[in-house]
Amino acid sequence: xxxxxxxxLRDLYQEVILDHGRHPRNHRHPPDANxxxxxxxxxxxxxxTVYLSLDDHGVIQDVAFEGRGCAISxxxxxxxxxxxxxxxxxxxxxxxxxxxxxxxxxxxDSDAHGPVDEDALDRLRVLSGVREFPxxxxxxxxxxxxxxxxxxxxxxxxxxx
Amino acid sequence: xxxxxxxRGHTSAPTASHRPILPPEPYDVERVRLDFPILxxxxxxxxxxxxxxxxxxxxxxxxxxxRAVIDAMVRCMEQEYANVHRGIHYLSQQTTDAYEAVRGKIxxxxxxxxxxxxxxxxxxxxxxxxxxxxxxxxFLEPGDEVILSVLEHHANIVPWQLLQSEKxxxxxxxxxxxxxxxxxxAYADLLGPKTKLVAIxxxxxxxxxxxxxxxxxxxxxxxxxxxxxxxxxxxxxMPVDVQVINPxxxxxxxxxxxxxxxxxxxxxxxxxxxxxPPYQGGGDMIAAVSFDGTTYRDPPYRFEAGTPPIIEGIxxxxxxxxxxxxxxxxxALHEHSLLERATKRLEQIEGVRIIGTxxxxxxxxxxxxxxxxPHDLGMLADQMGVAIRVGRHCAEPLLARFGVEAAARAxxxxxxxxxxADALVDAVVAVKEFFR
Numbered sequence: 001x002x003x004x005x006x007x008x009l010r011d012l013y014q015e016v017i018l019d020h021g022r023h024p025r026n027h028r029h030p031p032d033a034n035x036x037x038x039x040x041x042x043x044x045x046x047x048x049t050v051y052l053s054l055d056d057h058g059v060i061q062d063v064a065f066e067g068r069g070c071a072i073s074x075x076x077x078x079x080x081x082x083x084x085x086x087x088x089x090x091x092x093x094x095x096x097x098x099x100x101x102x103x104x105x106x107x108x109d110s111d112a113h114g115p116v117d118e119d120a121l122d123r124l125r126v127l128s129g130v131r132e133f134p135x136x137x138x139x140x141x142x143x144x145x146x147x148x149x150x151x152x153x154x155x156x157x158x159x160x161x
Numbered sequence: 162x163x164x165x166x167x168x169r170g171h172t173s174a175p176t177a178s179h180r181p182i183l184p185p186e187p188y189d190v191e192r193v194r195l196d197f198p199i200l201x202x203x204x205x206x207x208x209x210x211x212x213x214x215x216x217x218x219x220x221x222x223x224x225x226x227x228r229a230v231i232d233a234m235v236r237c238m239e240q241e242y243a244n245v246h247r248g249i250h251y252l253s254q255q256t257t258d259a260y261e262a263v264r265g266k267i268x269x270x271x272x273x274x275x276x277x278x279x280x281x282x283x284x285x286x287x288x289x290x291x292x293x294x295x296x297x298x299x300f301l302e303p304g305d306e307v308i309l310s311v312l313e314h315h316a317n318i319v320p321w322q323l324l325q326s327e328k329x330x331x332x333x334x335x336x337x338x339x340x341x342x343x344x345x346x347a348y349a350d351l352l353g354p355k356t357k358l359v360a361i362x363x364x365x366x367x368x369x370x371x372x373x374x375x376x377x378x379x380x381x382x383x384x385x386x387x388x389x390x391x392x393x394x395x396x397x398x399m400p401v402d403v404q405v406i407n408p409x410x411x412x413x414x415x416x417x418x419x420x421x422x423x424x425x426x427x428x429x430x431x432x433x434x435x436x437x438p439p440y441q442g443g444g445d446m447i448a449a450v451s452f453d454g455t456t457y458r459d460p461p462y463r464f465e466a467g468t469p470p471i472i473e474g475i476x477x478x479x480x481x482x483x484x485x486x487x488x489x490x491x492x493a494l495h496e497h498s499l500l501e502r503a504t505k506r507l508e509q510i511e512g513v514r515i516i517g518t519x520x521x522x523x524x525x526x527x528x529x530x531x532x533x534x535p536h537d538l539g540m541l542a543d544q545m546g547v548a549i550r551v552g553r554h555c556a557e558p559l560l561a562r563f564g565v566e567a568a569a570r571a572x573x574x575x576x577x578x579x580x581x582a583d584a585l586v587d588a589v590v591a592v593k594e595f596f597r
Contacts, residue, residue: 005545006591008544009540022596042553043552045534045560045565045568047566068566069536071534071596072537136540
């Protein structure tokens with residue numbers, strides 16, 4: 001990786017992202033999933049489906065995804081599945097809002113949306129490089145939009161605005 | 162340029178390879194480049210750091226503008242501008258003459274029999290929508306069949322779907338083979354007594370495939386069906402003669418032809434245009450208006466309501482002059498040398514799969530790289546100054562045909578160089594290395 005012509009992109013394509021992009025975690029279709037939603041970014045051709053197993057108490061017992069997008073959207077989906085398992089829907093929503101701020105605002109306040117799992121948010125910080133590349137924000141948030149839709153029972157979401 | 166390059170009627174037979182049969186003329190691409198101010202700029206400039214030269218390989222999306230086009234539009238606004246078709250005063254008449262001369266240029270450009278065959282539109286999309294909204298709405302009925310192909314841009318799919326929901330006809334789709342070549346046998350089988358319209362691209366914006374339009378048209382006419390051809394990707398690369406191809410409609414857009422945005426054209430067969438009701442209502446398209454009833458002008462004006470895109474029209478006229486001055490045969494030869502070079506070198510990179518390998522194709526090179534999403538590829542290539550398009554290219558059914566969600570696409574224009582074809586290949590190699 002000695003191509004210094006890509007120096008500007010090092011913050012965006014950090015090693016963790018390249019790793020999750022190459023080897024996404026929880027890239028499967030759980031047979032006991034009771035919610036799912038598709039995320040579609042028609043402009044660049046990212047298309048993923050997020051699967052959830054929600055228990056009666058609104059706790060995410062399992063989360064996984066299928067489909068492939070760019071390195072950013074795949075890594076983001078992979079990281080998402082790692083940080084939201086075991087969380088309530090409400091906690092997952094707060095985490096998404098904080099993560100969205102992280103991707104779009106320079107001075108994001110992690111308390112802005114309620115109590116958030118700081119460790120989880122820290123793990124997602126690796127994606128904050130998209131702030132410098134507005135067109136890639138959609139990639140980073142695609143899986144999260146699909147997650148929201150799955151929790152709301154909407155089934156399909158597009159990040160093309 | 163020798164006269165032979167500009168001579169009308171020099172079109173090679175559209176059923177055969179469209180590759181020009183003239184011997185190669187010296188084509189001075191470095192001189193051509195001087196005509197395009199934007200090619201001198203750098204991209205990704207920053208304080209303390211020199212930018213990268215722009216390697217613009219997104220010509221199938223839109224072409225850059227030569228000085229002649231820019232100057233013509235500025236001159237129009239500075240010296241020769243007023244509304245057209247309605248002024249008694251000097252400037253209005255001058256502008257009207259200049260604007261109507263562009264209609265004549267478009268007619269010559271397509272070798273249409275008359276300027277009255279040419280309806281000026283905002284772009285190719287509007288031209289197709291115009292045919293759907295007028296001819297289609299009047300003549301298509303439940304039980305009729307419209308034939309499209311899997312190669313189509315969304316602009317030649319969605320207008321027919323919108324009309325279908327209203328009129329209840331059937332849409333049939335001609336497949337292509339693994340190279341992206343249109344399946345003419347399958348097409349012949351789809352044709353029948355119910356076929357009313359065949360609407361097919363002359364050249365794919367993804368695979369670059371040039372379709373056998375004269376044969377498509379001949380077969381359709383044998384069944385009494387009309388033919389619409391989308392020439393957006395072809396008029397920029399090769400000579401087109403509507404009297405040889407013989408379609409009922411031929412559409413193209415100006416901005417891919419190195420002209421401005423907001424201008425395009427519809428060629429229509431005279432007898433067909435005369436059967437068609439108006440498109441939009443408004444000024445300029447009427448003969449007489451009263452509250453008891455309004456009568457409409459003859460084609461092409463019947464389809465041109467409101468103040469037309471005057472300045473854009475002047476720009477398109479200059480673009481046509483520019484392209485004709487270079488000669489489309491010479492342009493095609495030059496672009497093919499770039500396509501061949503890039504194709505040969507890309508093919509040698511392990512993990513590259515080229516989408517579209519038809520023997521007869523325009524200078525469009527779509528591909529995917531194993532393990533690297535096109536979106537990432539495009540962004541990294543851009544860091545090296547190489548501008549390509551990535552995604553679904555407004556042709557989702559075609560990408561699905563090739564089993565890919567997205568692809569990268571390099572498309573060459575008349576000002577691209579061999580060094581730029583090499584820069585594309587170098588970028589792909591570097592990106593592959595980055596993601597290894």
